[in-house]
Amino acid sequence: MRHALLLVLSACSVAPSGADPDVGGVDASPSDTAAPEASVHLQLGIASDGTPEDDRLVVHEELAESYNHYLNAPNWVSYRTTGPDFGGVDRFAGEFYPDPMLPAEWFHPAHADLYGSGFDRGHMLRSEERTETSARNYATFVMSNVLPQEADLNRGPWFDFELYVQRRVQSGTKPMDAYQIAGPVWPAACAHHVPRAPGDGCRDVGHGTDPMQHIAVPEATFKIVVLVPRGTALLSAPAPEIVCVLMPNVAGILDERWWTYRSSVSIIEERTGYDFLTTLDPVASRASWHTTSD
Numbered sequence: 001m002r003h004a005l006l007l008v009l010s011a012c013s014v015a016p017s018g019a020d021p022d023v024g025g026v027d028a029s030p031s032d033t034a035a036p037e038a039s040v041h042l043q044l045g046i047a048s049d050g051t052p053e054d055d056r057l058v059v060h061e062e063l064a065e066s067y068n069h070y071l072n073a074p075n076w077v078s079y080r081t082t083g084p085d086f087g088g089v090d091r092f093a094g095e096f097y098p099d100p101m102l103p104a105e106w107f108h109p110a111h112a113d114l115y116g117s118g119f120d121r122g123h124m125l126r127s128e129e130r131t132e133t134s135a136r137n138y139a140t141f142v143m144s145n146v147l148p149q150e151a152d153l154n155r156g157p158w159f160d161f162e163l164y165v166q167r168r169v170q171s172g173t174k175p176m177d178a179y180q181i182a183g184p185v186w187p188a189a190c191a192h193h194v195p196r197a198p199g200d201g202c203r204d205v206g207h208g209t210d211p212m213q214h215i216a217v218p219e220a221t222f223k224i225v226v227l228v229p230r231g232t233a234l235l236s237a238p239a240p241e242i243v244c245v246l247m248p249n250v251a252g253i254l255d256e257r258w259w260t261y262r263s264s265v266s267i268i269e270e271r272t273g274y275d276f277l278t279t280l281d282p283v284a285s286r287a288s289w290h291t292t293s294d
Contacts, residue, residue: 045278071216076183077124087132117205122149161258184218
């Protein structure tokens with residue numbers, strides 16, 4: 001089913017801070033262009049839920065994602081993080097910017113769309129995981145890499161888990177490469193796979209009265225991390241380590257530790273409807289798919 005996804009491939013490198021990181025791009029089915037699996041960020045596969053009408057595959061230099069233009073947010077964001085991705089540049093201090101890879105006729109969420117919402121602009125690909133250069137860090141501030149997150153989630157256990165992944169990647173004794181997929185769990189009122197309508201009950205943020213120009217709010221966010229020894233090819237790693245979290249998008253959890261929300265691939269698949277880790281050997285990975293790891 002993954003080949004039913006709409007596809008946009010970024011043809012350009014990330015631009016310097018203050019400029020659009022991608023210009024142009026190709027809108028085509030995977031059969032009409034280079035295989036999307038060629039992106040290092042898609043080595044875990046292209047997750048599908050069998051509803052291509054709200055799954056647009058967008059491949060940037062720093063991440064790849066399934067974008068939902070009914071909900072104006074990603075369904076999932078996939079990326080690889082290695083030791084050299086962490087550097088010494090300062091975090092970009094400007095505003096998040098609309099994704100130039102999305103079709104012109106679609107609504108393009110911007111920084112201001114979350115003004116006054118009470119939510120953080122929660123990175124799926126953490127900005128600190130792209131601090132080798134200013135241009136790479138800027139690329140993480142594209143709005144399609146953002147979900148509305150409660151501050152207590154974004155600054156609490158979600159951040160705590162990000163630090164855990166960083167420690168594993170930067171370990172002085174056993175450094176790892178981290179292949180990651182992060183995204184939302186949509187509430188039932190949002191997960192209809194059809195254009196939105198006024199009064200549909202989907203919680204959202206934005207300005208104006210048109211729900212197709214609002215950003216949907218997830219009820220939870222997940223992250224699946226596949227760890228292999230640094231420099232090891234993912235698909236030849238004998239025993240990838242899989243660590244999963246599923247965290248509620250609620251207030252009051254600022255002081256919770258990440259492991260409070262440990263989960264499994266199978267639970268996340270059940271909650272989202274997506275089939276993840278499609279490139280990994282299901283026999284070799286079965287134990288990890290249904291358990292969690294330290």
